Amino acid sequence: MRLDLRGIINEAGTAPFDFETDLSGMSFDSIAGFLSPLRASGRVTNSAGVLTLTGKASVSLLCVCDRCGAEFRSDREIELNAVLSGELQDRENPDIYPLEDGWADLDEIVFTAFVFSLESKTLCREGCLGVCPGCGKNLNDGPCACKPEADSRLAVLKQLLSE
Ligand SMILES: [Zn+2]
Ligand SMILES: [Zn+2]
Known part of the structure; x- marks a missing residue:
């Protein structure tokens, strides 16, 4: 206008x-x-x-x-x-x-x-959770079935505990 x-x-x-x-x-x-x-x-x-x-x-x-x-x-x-x-x-x-x-x-x-x-x-x-890089599920709809090993921080912790 x-x-x-x-x-x-x-x-x-x-x-x-x-x-x-x-x-x-x-x-x-x-x-x-x-x-x-x-x-x-x-x-x-x-x-x-x-x-x-x-x-x-x-x-x-x-x-x-x-x-x-x-x-x-x-x-x-x-x-x-x-x-x-x-x-x-x-x-x-x-x-x-x-x-x-x-x-x-x-x-x-x-x-x-x-x-x-x-x-x-x-x-x-x-705080949108995004999609799982493994299976592509929208994580706002709930957790997916992928194994938690995908979490690298957890993997590092497990490695520390086993040493
Ligand atoms: Zn979103
Ligand atoms: Zn997944």
């Missing part, structure tokens, strides 16, 4: 926004699908000559656990905070979003915030 800020570029004021953007064509590591569009709402405020965007975005994701490979639903809330500027020289600063003829490209701002909110490791739960 493009937001018209021409009315508040040069004077104090607020421009609200509320829109959805479809990310289903995007592909990300650890995301199997989007269960909802990305919904964003908030406002851009001109305060003392600085245009600040604040708000929230939310989306439901179908994630893939990096450790056990299970798919799971994850509802995300993302804080939106950005500074916008109509000044051409600010295009040098990547933290400040430029305006185009007084319009802001909110899709870019929200999409950037979403990408930065993604964690480097996606886990289905804290």
